Amino acid sequence: MSVIPSRLRRSSSSLSITPMRRRDLKALMPIEQAAYPTSWSRRVFENELDQVAGGSRYYVVVRDGRELVGYAGLWIVTDPDGDQAHVTNIVVAEHRRREGIASALLVHLARVAVARGCVAWTLEVRASSTGAHELYRRFGFAPAGVRRRYYDNVEDAIVMWCHDIAGADYAARLDEIESSRTREHLSPNEVAP
Numbered sequence: 001m002s003v004i005p006s007r008l009r010r011s012s013s014s015l016s017i018t019p020m021r022r023r024d025l026k027a028l029m030p031i032e033q034a035a036y037p038t039s040w041s042r043r044v045f046e047n048e049l050d051q052v053a054g055g056s057r058y059y060v061v062v063r064d065g066r067e068l069v070g071y072a073g074l075w076i077v078t079d080p081d082g083d084q085a086h087v088t089n090i091v092v093a094e095h096r097r098r099e100g101i102a103s104a105l106l107v108h109l110a111r112v113a114v115a116r117g118c119v120a121w122t123l124e125v126r127a128s129s130t131g132a133h134e135l136y137r138r139f140g141f142a143p144a145g146v147r148r149r150y151y152d153n154v155e156d157a158i159v160m161w162c163h164d165i166a167g168a169d170y171a172a173r174l175d176e177i178e179s180s181r182t183r184e185h186l187s188p189n190e191v192a193p
């Protein structure tokens with residue numbers, strides 16, 4: 001696998017999106033633990049990173065070449081009706097939220113999924129995470145079902161799907177999100193999953 005990092009510039013700082021490596025986990029784990037009541041363990045991330053051949057793809061966002069500020073991952077799932085991507089996790093460090101970092105990550109994940117032949121993507125989100133719902137709506141996700149008490153046997157998960165991601169319309173949507181969220185500082189964004 002070779003992934004050419006996408007480099008994004010925003011005002012005087014730069015963001016780069018690169019494949020997650022084990023050595024990122026030291027900086028990543030405190031962000032994960034602060035983000036969720038029940039977070040993934042280091043072992044879970046290590047297992048995910050070991051599953052690249054099985055369709056796992058994880059990326060980190062690094063600010064100014066030194067600060068890990070977010071990460072996200074997906075699973076590519078083969079399906080006779082067209083391969084699908086399942087977003088497994090996406091987190092941005094609390095002090096860097098509402099700067100467009102999750103949007104940049106999702107644009108990147110979408111392009112990876114499309115480049116891998118996916119025609120749809122899906123995710124689960126906490127019923128209470130209204131901010132995340134809005135983020136996903138911008139990407140064309142729509143609620144498709146509920147998994148009762150999915151989180152810690154307490155909170156419901158909303159299952160969201162977004163179809164027809166391989167076409168020109170969805171590529172245009174990603175371009176539009178990218179240009180609005182990362183503003184005028186975007187340099188060429190190449191994806192080779």
Ligand SMILES: CC(C)(COP(=O)(O)OP(=O)(O)OC[C@H]1O[C@@H](n2cnc3c(N)ncnc32)[C@H](O)[C@@H]1OP(=O)(O)O)[C@@H](O)C(=O)NCCC(=O)NCCS
Pocket residue numbers: 035036089090091092093096097098099100101102103104124125126129130131132134135136181
């Ligand atoms: C959800 C999360 C990843 C969003 O990251 P982010 O980098 O702040 O998101 P962006 O800046 O790209 O937001 C894009 C848009 O999504 C919506 N949005 C994101 N967070 C929001 C919030 N807390 N409240 C309302 N809207 C929100 C807004 O429409 C926002 O656009 P705007 O800032 O121009 O209004 C981040 O809040 C997070 O890490 N939360 C904890 C982990 C989590 O819940 N992950 C999702 C699991 S399904």
